[in-house]
Amino acid sequence: MRTRLIEPSTEQILRFCAVSPIERVYLEDVARRAQGRFAAVAGPEGELHALCHLGSNLVPSGSGCGAFASLAAKSGARMIIGESGAVTDLWDAARRKLPKPRLDRPGQPVYSISQKPGPGETGLRAATADDLDLLIPSCAAAHFEELGVDPLRRDPEGFRWRTRAQIEEGRSWLWVEGGLIRFKAEASAWTPAAVQLQQVWTDPPARRQGYAARALRDLIRLLLDGTPTVCLFVRAENWPAIRLYESVGMQHVLDYRSVLL
Incomplete structure (x- = not known):
């Protein structure tokens, strides 16, 4: 039937x-x-x-x-x-x-955390409209790394609008020093039970200095003040990101799959 x-x-x-x-x-x-x-x-x-x-x-x-x-x-x-x-x-x-799919990504681990990690003592803050021009290139680079598509070529005005909307909705955070983004992240979903993060990013010249781990701890602490769980998912082969998430106490709780058409 x-x-x-x-x-x-x-x-x-x-x-x-x-x-x-x-x-x-x-x-x-x-x-x-x-x-x-x-x-x-x-x-x-x-x-x-x-x-x-x-x-x-x-x-x-x-x-x-x-x-x-x-x-x-x-x-x-x-x-x-x-x-x-x-x-x-x-x-x-x-x-x-x-x-025919251009990419098939099975076994993408989903990580979550419900207990506050130790403080990172960073300059993490909510993004503002004044950060838009700084954020757009980093958001586009993160999008390209994740999906293999440059949003500034496919739909530049739409991507700019979406980045601005995330800022206006209080779903974007960053830590900037000397014109470099030491850390940024957005909330792709937010409910009374959980916040799902996306596009965790550090500008390449600022990488491998521990900034992301410190700032992620501060962001998790901030979000857990009002929401029981912080979660995200990651490509299975992205071992640097996986090590980062596990280093702040996040745990692998289930798996996603992405089929990109």
């Missing part, structure tokens, strides 16, 4: 995400901000078994995510990303209808 898809309510999405708040932090954030379109598979009592955000990225979660294959084929999405098993279910069901 064919699985019937529904457009879930915000309440249904929030109940689903509460079961696994670290894995589903992005889905919950998008639902709370009413910024995305979702499809879901629900049981007879209305409880969701599977959920998928439908946008430039497809983000599946739950069991039986192959049910979203037809929607994936029509989506024009650039990436499928999320918990490893959910992405695999969707990709296996939809791969014949989608472009």
